[in-house]
Amino acid sequence: MKRLTVIILFFCCASFMAYAQNDIQIVKERIYKEVMKPEVDDAQIKTLLQTLKDDGTWPGIDYSNVSREGFEHRLHTSYLVSLARAYKNKSSEYYKKKKVKAAIELGLKNWVEHDYFCENWWHNQIGTPNYMVTLMLIIGDELDKELVNKTQPIIGRAHINAGGARPGGDRIKIAGIQAKNCLFLGDDEKFDEVVRVIENEIKYVEWIGAKYGYGFRKIVGGFENRSYEGRGIQFDNSFHHRTDGVNNTLSYGLSYAAAFAEWAVYTTGTKFSFSEEKLDQLIDYFLDGICKTSVFGKVPDVGAKNRSISREGAVNPYDDVLPSKLISVSDYRHIELQEIIDVRNNQAKPTLAHATFYWDSEHFSFQRPDWFASVRMYSTRNYNMEQPYNSEGFLNHHRGDGTNHISVSADEYKGLAPVMDYQKIPGTTVMQKEEMPGANELQKLGLTDFVGAATDGKYGAVAFDFKSPHDPLIARKAWFFFDKEYVCLGTGISCSNAELPVVTTLNQCILRGDVILASGGKSSVIEKGETEYKNVDWIYHDKLAYVFPEPTTVQLKNNIAKGSWYRINRQTDSPKDEIERDVFELYLDHGKRPSEANYQYIVVPAPNLEQVQNNTSKNNITVLQNSPAVQAVWQKELQMCQAVFYSEGTLEVNDDITVECGNPGVLIAKTDGTKITEITVSDPARKNAKMLVSIPGKVNAKAANLTVLWNEGTGMSDLLIDLPTGNYAGSSVTIKL
Template sequence: MKLYVTCFFILLITITLFSCVDSKVENNSVVSYPKDLTQLHKNVLNYFVNQRNDDDEIKQLLQNFQEDGSWSTIDYTNKIRGGWPVKKHLKYVQQFAINYKTKTSKYYLDKHLSKKIHKGLNYWLDNDFLSTNWHDQHIGVPELLLPTLFLIENELTKQQLNKATVLLHRARIKMSGQNKVWLATNVMLRSLLLRKPDSVAIASKAIQNELQIATGVGVKSDWSYHEHGAQLQFGNYGLSYLEDMIKCYTLVSNTSFQFDESKINFLRNIILKGQQWIIYNNIYDVSASGRQLFNNEQRKKAARLEICIQKMKNLDKKFSKEYDKAIDTKMLSGNKHFWKSDFQVHRTEDFYFSVKMSSKRVVGTESVNKENVQGYYLGDGVSILSTTGKEYENIFPFWDWKKLPGTTIIQDNKPLPIIKFSGFKTNSVFVGGVSNGKNGIAVLDYNRDGLKAKKSWFMFDDKIICLGSGISTNANHQVVTSINQSFLKGSVVIGKDGVLETSVRRKRGFTPDWILHDNIGYLFPKGGNANLSTQILEGSWNKVAKRYRPVILTEHIFKLWLSHGAQPKNASYRYILVPNASEEKMKSLHKNNPFKIMNTKVQQSVVSSDEKKAGFVFYKKGTTTIKEGISVDAPCVILLEEKLDYLDLAISDPSQKLTKIGVSVKGNYSIKNSNYKNGKTHFVIHLPQGEQAGKTVQLQLKRN
C-alpha cells in the first residue's frame, strides 16, 4: 500500500512538472462547418494566419496591456471622425490572435496569451465603443473583429459570440464602389461564421458585381478610380478596392463562391493600366492620393501597392513578367491621359510628371473627417515633377497652399474654404488632354472664383512646355502662377545674359533666362516676372489634418513663381521644365531655342525646332499659324509626330461634347473618307461617345 501511494504521488508530481514546462496547450474542441463552407473556412483561416506579426510586436503590446483588458496607450474617450485611434484595440487583439494560431510564432497556443485575447475581446464587447463616423461602426469594427472571432472560434463562449454578432450585423450590403465592397466583405465573412451559405453567396456576388467598369463610382473606363462622385481616388478608396478585391478573390478560391475567371483580367488591368502609372521610385503621387495627405503616407501607399502586385503575380502567373516590371517603379515610360479623371501622367525611367485638373464633370478634391483642410486648389492644375521621388515627400506642413506647383491663383488673405465631398466642381468645361502613348498634351480652360486662364502642358519627350494666356480677374489682389514648391536641396543657379548667380536665398521681380535647382531646370523663353524663395519655413501637420497635434516643424523650402499683378487682363506666361538638367544643358537650351511657341487666348501651339513634333490646343475653330496647314472646325487638342512615310495624328475633345471634328492637313495623305483639294487633305474624325468620351483618337496618315 505504501509503495502504491508513493508511486501515485511520484506520478502526480511528474505530470505537474511536465505541464509546467510548456504553457502551449492544444485545445481539443473541434470547429465544424457545413460541406459547402468547409473550403471557404479553410481559406479564411489560412489568409489570417498568413498575416503573422513579428513576435517582438506582440511582446511590446503585452507590456502595455492592462489587467482589465485595455491598453494604456489608447484613449478610449476619443471620438475623432478620421483615423479613430480606439480601433487600434481591435487591431491589437487581432495581432494577438494571429500569432496565437501561427505555428512559427513563439506564442503559438500560449495559454497566457489566450487569456489576454479573451480579456481584450471582452473589454470591447462589453463597452461597444462608438465613434462619430458611420464608417467605423459598419465597416471598420466588423472588419477588425472578424479575424479574431475566426481564429479563436473554438474558445469562444456563447455570450461572446452573441455580443459580437450584434456588432457584426451593423454591416449591410448597400451603397456602391469600395464602400459596397467593404460592407459586402463583412457580410460574407459574418455569414460564414454563422454558417449561412445562401448569405455568403449573395455577398460574394455583390463583391464580384463591383469588378466591372462603373458608370458611377468605382473603376472607370480609363482604369482610374472614382469615389464620392466623379473624383479621382486612386490612392484612397481605389487602393483599398484593389486590396480587398485581391483578398476576396483569394478567400473564395476553389469554392462554389469563386470569382468568374474573367475577373482576374479586370484586376490585372487595374494595376497595369491604372495603378502602376502613379507610383515612381516607391513614392505614390500626391495628386492621386485623395484627401489622405498624412505623414509618410506616400511611401506607405506605394508599399501597399507593391504587396498587391506581388499577390497578383502569384494569382496571375502568365503575366508575372509584367508584374515584375510594375514592381520596379522607375521602369515604366510613356504618357497616359485619364480622360475620366482630368489627369495626365508623363514619365520615363529618369523622371515623373503629372497634372491634376478638374472641371464641371470632375471633382478636384475633398476635405472629409478634418483631413486635407488646406486642399482647396488641389485640382486646379497641380503639376508634380520628380526625379528622385522625394521632392514632395511629407512636404504638406510647409506648402503655401495658394502657390501649389502649376496653379494660377489669386493671392488674397482669406482663409481657404473647406471643400466637402458633396461634389464641388469648377466652371471649367474645356478640360482634358490628348496622348499617343509616348507624348501628350493637357489643357485646362480655367474658370473659378472669378479668375480665368487658358492653361496647357505640352509633354514632349524629356521636356514639359507650360503655357498660360488670357489670365484675367477683377479681384484687386495679386495673381501668381506657381512653377514649383519643393524641398530645398543644394544651391540655386540663375542664368541671365551669360552670367550665373548662385547662393540666392530670395529674389523678387527678376527676368531670368533659366534657373537650376536639384537637377531640375526652368527655362524662360521670354523671361517673366519671376520670384524665388529658399527660406526656412515653419509648418505643422495639424494644419493639414486635425488628427495631428499642433507641433511646429521647420524646413528649407524652394519656391518659384511668376507674378501677373493685381486685376490682370489677358496676362500670360511660358516656361519649360527640364528634368535631369545641368548648367551646360540649360545654357545650350537657352542659346538654341528647342521650340516654336504660340500662346494666345484662341490657340496654344508648340512645335519642335526640327518640326517633327507638334501640339495644338484650339480653343476655337481655326488654323495654325506655326507649322501651317492644320485647320479644325471645332475646339480640340491635336498632337502630331512626323514619321518616315506617314503622319501620326492624335486628337481629342476635352469638352467631351462633340461627336465629330473636321480636320484639314497640308499635303496629300491617304485616309478613309478624305478628299484632297487645294493642297490640303480634308477628313472628318468621329469621336468616342459615352464612357469613352474624351478619349484620344489616333490615326496614321500615309503620304501619297
Template sequence: MHPAIPAYLLSRRGVLRAALAAAAFAPLALPAAGARAYAAEADAFDALRLKWRDLVLGSGFAPTAEPFASKLAALGATARELRSAMVRVNGSLWPDLPYADPEPDTDAESYTYSGNLNTSYNRLRTLAESYAQPGTGLTGDTALRADILAGLDHLHDQAYHAGQARYGNWYNWQIGIPQALLDIDVLLHDHLGTARIAEHCAAVDHFVPDSAVANYTGTSTGANRVDLCRVLALRGVVGRSSAKLSLARDALSPVFPFVTSGDGLYADGSFIQHTSVPYAGSYGAVMLGGLSMLFTLLKGSAWEVTDSGRQVVFDSVEKAYAPFLFNGLAMDAVSGRAISRGVQKADTRGVRQDDHLRGHSVIACVALLAQSASAAEKTRWDGMVKGWIARDYYSPVLASPTLGVAALSRLKAVNDGTAQASPEPTGHRLFPGMDRAVHRRTGWAAGLSMASNRITYYENGNGENLRAWHSGSGMLYWWGGDFANGQYSDDFWPTVDPYRLPGTTASRKPLADGEGGVWGVARPDVRWVGGASDGTYAAVGQYLKGLSSTLLAKKSWFFLDDAIVCLGAGIHGRDGTGVESVVENRNLGANGVHSLTVDGSAQSTAPGWAATLTGARWAHLAGHAGYVFPGGATSLKALRQARTGAWSDINKGAVTDPVTRRYLTLWFDHGTDPTWAAYSYVLMPGASAAQTAARAADTGWLTVLANSNDQQGVRVPSLGFTGVNFWLAGTAGDVTAGAPASVMIHETGTTATLCVSGPLRDGATIDVTWNRPVSGIVSKDPAVQVMATGSALTLRITPGTLAAVHRTVVRTA
C-alpha cells in the same frame, strides 16, 4: 469576472450567449447523405478559415531571418506596450480612447468616439497577431490570450453588439470594426468558444446586414463595396454560413464593370471614389487589396469568384495602378485626402504615411493578386514588382514600416524568384475620366492634376487635407529616376506654401481651411479639360476657374522627350489680390542649399534670399532641373525660404510636432487683378546647367504658335511635334479646328499621326485641317471621316462624350 462591468451586463451576456449558441450551432437532424454533405461543408469553412489565417499572418518565411525578425520583434514590443496600457473601465478599454455614449455631444465628438472604438478593436487585433505570429516574444502567451478575450468581451458588452445604435462615422461600424473583429476571430478561433463566436456574428449581422449590399449606391460602391464584401465573407467563414459567402461573392459583381461617371474603374484607367475624387493610390488600393484577398481566399472553393467581369480588375493592374507607380511611390495626384495623414494621433506607435509607403501597399496588392491571375499576367506582374523593389532607393520596399509580415513574405518570395525585373516604362497616358495625365521618359516621370465640373479641385473631410485647395489647379509633379524621389514624401504637404503649388496658377486670396466644402463637392464650372496623345507625346489643357475666386486662366502643357513646355494665357482676376503662376516650388529638405544659376550667374544660397529675374532666359537648380524662358521671362521671381508647419495644420487627426523644410520657389507674378496675363516656360527635369543653357540658346528648337485666350500651341521641328489646344475654333500654325479641340501631330519619316479629342464632351463634330501635303491614309479611328487629302488634309471627327483620343495615320510623301 470583469469587475469594471456591471453584473446585469454579465448576466445578460450569459443569457444571450446561450441563446445565440443554441440558435447558431444547434445540431441538425440530417439523413446520412445530408450529414456527409454537412461535414464536407464544415470542412470547407475550416479550410477557408485556415487560408485566411495564412493570408493575414503570411507563410513560408523564416521568422529568425530579416526582414521578418525585426518586424516580429517590433510587433511584440508594440503589443507589450498596448497590453500594459489596457484598462477595462466603463467607456473605454484604453484611457486614451474613450468611446463614451455620444448622445449629448457634438457630431465631431461622435466621430471621435466611433473612431476610438475602431482603433480599440484594431489594437486588440495587433495583440492577437502578436499572439499568433512566431518570434514576437508573446507567441502563444496564455495570459495575453486571456487579456485579448477579456477585451473582446468588454468592447462587445459596452459598445459593439446586436441592438447597439451606431454613432459617428458609418465606416467604423460597418468596415473598420468588423474587419478587425473577424480577423481576431480567425486568429483566436480555437479559444473563443461557440457562444462568443455567435455573439460576434450577431453583432456583425446587426451593423452589416445583407441590405448593406442590396443596392450599388451611396457608401456601398467601389472600394467601400469590396470592404463590405470582405466583412460578409469572413462573417460567413467564422459563422459557417454558405449564404453569407455566396452573398459576398455575388455582391462583388457590380464592382467589375467599367463606369462612365461616379465611383469605379473607367475604360481609360481612371479610378474614382466619392463621386469626383481620383483615388487609385488610396481607395483604389483598398479595393485592389480587398479583391486580391477575396479572390485568393475563395479560389478553388464552392464560392470562387467566377464572374467574367473580374478580368477588368486584372487588366486594371497595368491600366489603372502601374501608371501611377514610379520607383515604388504612388503619385499623390491620385491619393485624395490621404496625402495629409502623416502620423496620426490615434496611434502614436504608427508610422507616417507618404507616397512611397502608399506605393508599397499597392505593390503588395499586385503581388497577391498575381496568385489568382493567369500565368502570363503573373509573369509580367512579378517582373514589375521586382523592378519597383529594386528601384525604391528612397524608401526600400522590403523594409517598409507599413507592410506587415504577410505582405513582406509575399514580396520577398517574388524578389527571390526567377522573374526578370522590369524597368520603368516610357510613354504618355491620359486619364480623361479623372482629369489626370502621366508622362514617363528615361530618367524621370511627371504627373498632372486638373479639375473640371466632373472632378474636384481637392478633397477634404473628417478634418483631413484642409489646405490642398489648389492641387487641382494644374499642379505639375515630377520625380527623377535616381534623384528627388522624396520631393513630396519629406514633409512637403505641411510645410509647402499652399498658394504656391508647383505648376499651378492661383489667386493669393486667403481661403479658409476646407474651403469649398467636404468630400470633393468643390468643382469648377468648366468642361474644357483634357488633351490628345499618341502614347509618346501629348498636348494637354485646362480651362481654370479659381476656387472661391474670380480667377480665370487657360493653361497648356506639351509633353516631350526631355522637357515639358508650359503655356498660360487669359489669366484674369478681380479679387483685389495678386495672381501667380508657379514654375517650381522644390522641397530641398531640412538643410538643402542647392545652388540656383540664372543665365550663367550663381544666385545666393542664403535663407530668405529673394529676387526679381526679369529678362532671365534660363535657370538651373542643381540636382533637380533646368528651366527655359522663351524670349526672356517677365515678372519672374525667386525665393529661398525655410517653412515650418505641422501635420495637424492640415489634418486635425495628425501629430502636432512642427517640422521645417527649405524651399526654392520660382513664379510669375501677374500682379494684383491682372487682365489677360500670360506666361511660357520649359521644364527640363534632370537637365544639367550646360544642357539648359544650350536649349535656351537654340532659338529654333521651339516655336510658340499661339498663346492666347483662344488657342495655345507649339511646334518642335526636331521632334516632328505639333500640339495645339483650341479653346475656340481658329488657326494656329498649319492647323485649323472648326470647334474647340485638342490636336497633337507627330511626324516620323514619311508618316504622321494626328490625334484629336473633344474635351468639351458635348459630342459635337470637329473639323480639323492640317495644311500640309498628304498622299494617303494609312489607318484611322472609326470616329474619323476623311474629307480631303492632297495639298492639305481635312478630317471630320465625331468625338463622343468621353474625351477619347481619335487617331489617324497618314502618308506625308
C-alpha cells in the same frame, strides 16, 4: 437498378459536399495564415497585460470621444487582436497563456457591454467589425460562448446591404468582413453568396454624367443623389468612390483593388475561384490605372492625392504585395506585373513610357523611364477636390487648379505637406488671399467645359480653360509633353480683384542642393532667401531645369518653411509639433488685377548642369502661339506640333505646314518636316461628334473613322474625324496619314 442509381447519387452528393467542405477549409486556412502574419512583439504584449484595467479598458484611450476626429477605441480592438496573435503564436512567450486569454475576454467584455459607436460610419461598418471578425477567426473557438455571441451584432453591421456598402466603394471590404464571419460561423451557403458579390464588384461603371448629361449638375440633388450610382472603375481606368467625379484611384481605388486581390488569392484553385474575365479587368485597372497614376509605378503621384495628403506617410513608396498577389493568380500581363514587382523592390529600373489621360477624372499622367509628370484639372463634369472629411486636408482648395507635379527622384514632395504654401501649388495660377476660405468652401464644381487632353499613348497635349470657383480669376492653361521636356503656357490671365496679386507657381518642393540661376549668359549659385530675379534665362535645382524662352522675372524662395501636421489634419493623434523644412519655391508674379497676362516656360529633367547649359531643349522648342484662341508649340527634334484650339482657327506650323481647325479641340501632328504623317485629336468639351481639320496636300488615307475631302482650290485636304462617344467621349483618336 433504381436502388443502384440512388446509391450512386448518394455517393456523388457526399463526394461533392466533401469537396465543397474541403474548399471551405482551404479558404479558411489561408485566411488564418494571413491574419497571423504580423510579428508578435512580446514587449508590447507584456505592456498590454500590465496596463489593462479591471474594467477591461486601457489607459491613454479617451473612451468618451467618439467623434470623427477621435475614436481612439480603434486601439482597443487592435490590442485585442495583438493579444490573440500572441496567444496563438508558438514562437511567443505568451503562447497559450491563460492570463492572455483572460485579458482578451476582459477587454472584449468591456466592448460588447458598451458597444462603442463612432460618429464616422466607417468605424462602425468596417473598422470595428474587421477587428472583431479577425479576433474570432484567431481565437473565437476558445472564448466564452456567450461573449462570442454578443460580438455577432457588432460584426453583423458589415453586410452587403449596409449603408456603407456602396457599389464600387467600400462594398468589397464590407463583403469581405461578412464572408470571413460566414467562415467563422460555418455558414457555407451564405459564404458562397457573398464571395460572388465580391467577384461581381470588379466591373467598369458608366461615369455619372454620361447617362444624365452634363446638365445633371443642375438637377435637384445633383451629384450627391446616391441613387445615380457611377461609383467604381471608370472606363478610362480611374476610380470614383463617390458621385462627385473626383479621382480616387490612389485612395479608395487602391484599397478596392487590394481587397479584391486578397479574395482572389484566398479562393484560387477552389470552387470559389474568380473568373479570368474579372481577374483580367482588375489587372488592367491595376496596371493602367493605379500604376500609371504613380511615379514609376512605385510612388503615389502627389497630384492625384486628395485629403490623404495631410497624413504622414501618404506619399511613401508602395510595396510589392498587391502585384505579387495578382501575378500568383493569373498569367495575364505577367511581364508587366513582374516589372512593377521588381521596380518596387529596387531590383530593376522602370522602362515604362506613356502619356495617359483619364477623361472621366480630368487627370493626365506622363511617364518616361527617368521622369514623371502629371496635370490635375476639373470641369463642369466633376468637382475640384474631395471634401475635407474628418477634418483632413482642409487647405486643399487649389490642389486641382491645373496642378502640375514633376518627379525625377520620386521623393521631391515627401514631407512637404505640413509646411506647404497651399496658394502656391505647383502648376497653378492663384489669387493670393490673406487667408484661405473655410473648409466648407473647399469642394467646388468646375465652371468650364473645355478641359481635357489629346494623347496617342506616348505624347500628350493638355488644355485647361480655367475659371476659378474661389477667386474672380480666369486663365487658359496648356501643357505639351515630349520625351526630354514639356512646355507650359498660360494666357488670358485676368483677375477683377485690384487688391491682391495673382501668381503662377512653377514648383514648390523640398530644397535639396544648390539653386543655380542663369541670366545674360552667366550662371551662379544663389544664396538662401526669398528674392525677385529679373531677366532670368533658366533656373536649375535638384535635377530639374526651368527654362524661359524669353528672359523672365521670377520670384524664388529657397529657405526654411514652418508648419505642423495638425495645421492640415485635426485628427486627435495628429502631431502638433512645429516642423521645419528647407523648401524650394519658384513662381511668377502677375501683379494685382492682371489683364490678359501670360507666361511660358519649359521644364527639363536634367541629370547634370551641362545638359541645361547646352540649351538643347530651348533650341528644340518653338512657341508657335500663346493666345486665348490658340496655344501651340513645335518640337524640332521630334518634328511634332501640339496645339490647343479654343475656337476654330488657323495655325502656321512652318513654311510648308498650316493647320486649320474647324472646331475647338486639341491636336497632335507628327510630321516629316514638310507634311503631316499622323494626327491625334480630341474634343475636351465633348460637344462634337466629329472634328474638322484641314491640312496641306492631297491625303489618300483611309480609315473607318475618317472622311477625306480634297479641296483643289485651296490645295488642302479636309479631314472629318469621328470622335469617340458614349463612355469614351473625351478620349483621343489617332489617324495615320
